[in-house]
Amino acid sequence: MSTATHDATHGHGDAHGHDDHAHAHKPTGAMRWIGSTNHKDIGTMYLWFSFTMFLVGGAMAMIIRAELFQPGLQIVRPEFFNSMTTYHGLIMVFGAIMPAFVGFANWLIPMQIGAPDMAFPRMNNLSFWLLPPAALLLIAAQFAPGGGAGVGWTMYAPLTTQAGPAMDLTIFAVHILGMSSIMGSINIITTILNMRAPGMTLMKMPLFCWTWLITAYLLVASMPVLAGAVTMTLTDRHFGTSFFNAAGGGDPVLYQHIFWFFGHPEVYIIAIPAFGVISQVIPAFSRKPLFGYASMVYATASIAILSFMVWAHHMYTVGMPVEAQLFFMYATTLIAIPTGVKVFNWVATMWKGSLTFETPMLFALGFLFLFTLGGFTGLVLSITPVDVQIHDTYYVVAHFHYVMVAGALFSAFAGIYFWLPKWTGRMYDETLGKWHFWLSLIFFNVTFFVQHFLGLAGMPRRVPDYALQFAEFNAISSVGAFGFGLSQLLFLYVVLKCITSGPKAEQKQWEGADSIEWTHLPSPAPYHSFATPPVLK
Amino acid sequence: MNPGQTENANWRMFARLSVLALLMFGFGFAMVPYYKKFCEVTGITNLLQPNAKQSEITNSQVDKSRWVTLEFDANTHGMPWQFAPLQRSVRVHPGEMTQVEFQIKNNGSGALVGQAIPSYGPKQGAAFVKKLECFCFRQQALAAGETRRMPVQLVIDPALPANVNTLTLSYTFFEVPAADVKKSSAAGAANGKAG
Ligand code: HEM
Ligand SMILES: [Cu+2]
Numbered sequence A: 001m002s003t004a005t006h007d008a009t010h011g012h013g014d015a016h017g018h019d020d021h022a023h024a025h026k027p028t029g030a031m032r033w034i035g036s037t038n039h040k041d042i043g044t045m046y047l048w049f050s051f052t053m054f055l056v057g058g059a060m061a062m063i064i065r066a067e068l069f070q071p072g073l074q075i076v077r078p079e080f081f082n083s084m085t086t087y088h089g090l091i092m093v094f095g096a097i098m099p100a101f102v103g104f105a106n107w108l109i110p111m112q113i114g115a116p117d118m119a120f121p122r123m124n125n126l127s128f129w130l131l132p133p134a135a136l137l138l139i140a141a142q143f144a145p146g147g148g149a150g151v152g153w154t155m156y157a158p159l160t161t162q163a164g165p166a167m168d169l170t171i172f173a174v175h176i177l178g179m180s181s182i183m184g185s186i187n188i189i190t191t192i193l194n195m196r197a198p199g200m201t202l203m204k205m206p207l208f209c210w211t212w213l214i215t216a217y218l219l220v221a222s223m224p225v226l227a228g229a230v231t232m233t234l235t236d237r238h239f240g241t242s243f244f245n246a247a248g249g250g251d252p253v254l255y256q257h258i259f260w261f262f263g264h265p266e267v268y269i270i271a272i273p274a275f276g277v278i279s280q281v282i283p284a285f286s287r288k289p290l291f292g293y294a295s296m297v298y299a300t301a302s303i304a305i306l307s308f309m310v311w312a313h314h315m316y317t318v319g320m321p322v323e324a325q326l327f328f329m330y331a332t333t334l335i336a337i338p339t340g341v342k343v344f345n346w347v348a349t350m351w352k353g354s355l356t357f358e359t360p361m362l363f364a365l366g367f368l369f370l371f372t373l374g375g376f377t378g379l380v381l382s383i384t385p386v387d388v389q390i391h392d393t394y395y396v397v398a399h400f401h402y403v404m405v406a407g408a409l410f411s412a413f414a415g416i417y418f419w420l421p422k423w424t425g426r427m428y429d430e431t432l433g434k435w436h437f438w439l440s441l442i443f444f445n446v447t448f449f450v451q452h453f454l455g456l457a458g459m460p461r462r463v464p465d466y467a468l469q470f471a472e473f474n475a476i477s478s479v480g481a482f483g484f485g486l487s488q489l490l491f492l493y494v495v496l497k498c499i500t501s502g503p504k505a506e507q508k509q510w511e512g513a514d515s516i517e518w519t520h521l522p523s524p525a526p527y528h529s530f531a532t533p534p535v536l537k
Numbered sequence B: 001m002n003p004g005q006t007e008n009a010n011w012r013m014f015a016r017l018s019v020l021a022l023l024m025f026g027f028g029f030a031m032v033p034y035y036k037k038f039c040e041v042t043g044i045t046n047l048l049q050p051n052a053k054q055s056e057i058t059n060s061q062v063d064k065s066r067w068v069t070l071e072f073d074a075n076t077h078g079m080p081w082q083f084a085p086l087q088r089s090v091r092v093h094p095g096e097m098t099q100v101e102f103q104i105k106n107n108g109s110g111a112l113v114g115q116a117i118p119s120y121g122p123k124q125g126a127a128f129v130k131k132l133e134c135f136c137f138r139q140q141a142l143a144a145g146e147t148r149r150m151p152v153q154l155v156i157d158p159a160l161p162a163n164v165n166t167l168t169l170s171y172t173f174f175e176v177p178a179a180d181v182k183k184s185s186a187a188g189a190a191n192g193k194a195g
Helices: A004-009 A029-034 A039-068 A078-113 A121-129 A131-143 A166-194 A207-238 A252-286 A293-309 A322-350 A359-382 A384-390 A394-424 A430-456 A468-501 B003-042 B044-048 B123-128 B183-190
Strands: B068-077 B081-085 B089-092 B097-106 B112-121 B129-133 B140-142 B147-156 B166-175
Touching: A029 A039, A039 A078, A039 A121, A039 A131, A039 A394, A039 A468, A078 A131, A078 A166, A078 A207, A078 A252, A078 A394, A121 A131, A121 A166, A131 A166, A166 A207, A166 B003, A207 A252, A207 A293, A207 B003, A252 A293, A252 A322, A252 A359, A252 A394, A252 B003, A293 A322, A322 A359, A322 A384, A359 A384, A359 A394, A359 A430, A394 A430, A394 A468, A430 A468, B068 B081, B068 B097, B081 B166, B089 B097, B097 B140, B112 B123, B123 B129, B123 B166, B140 B147
Parallel strands: B068 B166
Antiparallel strands: B068 B089, B081 B097, B097 B147, B112 B140, B112 B166, B129 B147
């Protein structure tokens, strides 16, 4: 994430071949970033963009939790509340979590497979620069006539076909985000399949690269389906089609099928790169190679394939035939098997290892416990008769925050603390990092654990007001949320302190880290690395 | 591979993956006809249409083990109205919904408003006749020579004592003095909507 250290290590000698920087001097100032085709610059921009969106989406969550602190309507109007839940979800998913892991991919994949850069550096630049306009559209939607579209991040018809102009801005933003993701994914697949250094066979790749290869295929296969769904919404709104309009022969339930055909793979698009980061961090701090590497690859691939066959577990209550409910229930519970394989492999990696508990490892362990808990509640939800009871309650909200916040977000924190020394050449403050972990862990659970109880007691999601018996748990959850939000400012401080004044990091900062960015490249990694492929045994 | 070869291979890969993305975009739209067909074949779209199964729906409140005979009687009190039930009696199970009809005709030379007053035999039976709709809920206004058919919808409460097998429901029409004529019911009756 450093900007200052690049120049010092930028040598002309290694800048030849097909790299776009080959002939020009590196521009300075804003142009350096706007025009950059360097995978490290682009990775840095993705990560900062992601963190900015995390703060914007987080501010929206604070508004939601402030309103829900007490029963009754105190702070915002219900329409605005609905808009907040909608854009909080969209911004966290498409603006914070996904770009964070694309940022990791950009920084790490070329360095881990011994490639000089991504396969298509210019397209890489475009992929990133599509994101800020999309984010601005989502924010601008708040100021459209009638306010933001309070339709939920799932954007179900017929609400969306009737919503105000904000919906059009939102649809356009989703189109742009989709294009960015698809281009990014094509870049990643091509880089991994075509640009590995000699000797770096697929089955020798660090697991992080494997998880991104699989995720990128998921993205190429599922993002276009979402683009199709929102395109249909758009033509229903303005061009007289009736895809989802019952009066014209369409069916709003069809929207849900198309959306969740994208939507379930999407949750694995978020989770699988997180698995990849954890699979790097746990072996490093256990000082043992990853247990069951091959089974990890196969488990990830089978999760990806299965994820296309379970979408209707989000739709048990739409009136499906019982046979279909049974099919989707069994298919969903099946996913627990490869996921279990992964969890057991991580645990087995730690078995008899010489463990140390630096911040990345703490976040990885937090991930391991809490993601697994989220997986358990997912299993509960996969059971049709149970889900019919707790669908669209706070139980669901608790479930997906365990997998997305304690899962994906904790994994991103683990990855950032783990690779910061390699990226910036400086060490972060270990004490403050540990504070960030413990505060996040505690406040996360205060926020979301009680939401299980709220859901089981019947509190519906996406409501600005609620019955009195839910008051205590909601107050607790809101206090937790404010604490969680504040703790993330500490994270910002730790990162800035590391970049500006952290002590110098070593090439192999972590004793147990063994992928080639640690063994073959100095810290910070030079601006151009592996211009000539490394020699791998 | 030298850099040139890699570049070619990369663009081939780019083309292949773009085609995959386009195909998946098309797949989203292909789900539209596919979904229609699927619902047709599995009969899901018929959910809202009446089908064989729906006529089998039974009312568990009906006491099939008993029959009760309902007899009807109609009188007028000092009015030139001809008033009669269209069926003398019906046999029903307690708990079962029944509809019967009565007819009135104004044989007088002017418009008149009447109110029907029910009575029951045996008298205790009154508590067990649950009327959902009755012409006696309203005043009836009839022009000279006008005829009207009027339904009564009722259910016999299954709690009806076991020794009661026959119930008589009797109505008598009384003339309503001009001062007591209710605007709404008279108007309702006049346009023939009142039951
Ligand atoms: C400070 C951390 C966070 C807090 C306090 C928080 C709180 C909330 C709240 C209160 C809701 C609304 C529940 C409702 O009524 O529907 C919500 C929804 C949601 N959150 Fe979070 N959240 C946080 C972080 C995240 C992150 C990091 C993600 C992304 C991975 C995320 C994804 C979602 C999604 C997808 C929804 C559903 C939106 C909808 O259905 O309309 N959240 N969150
Ligand atoms: Cu799902």
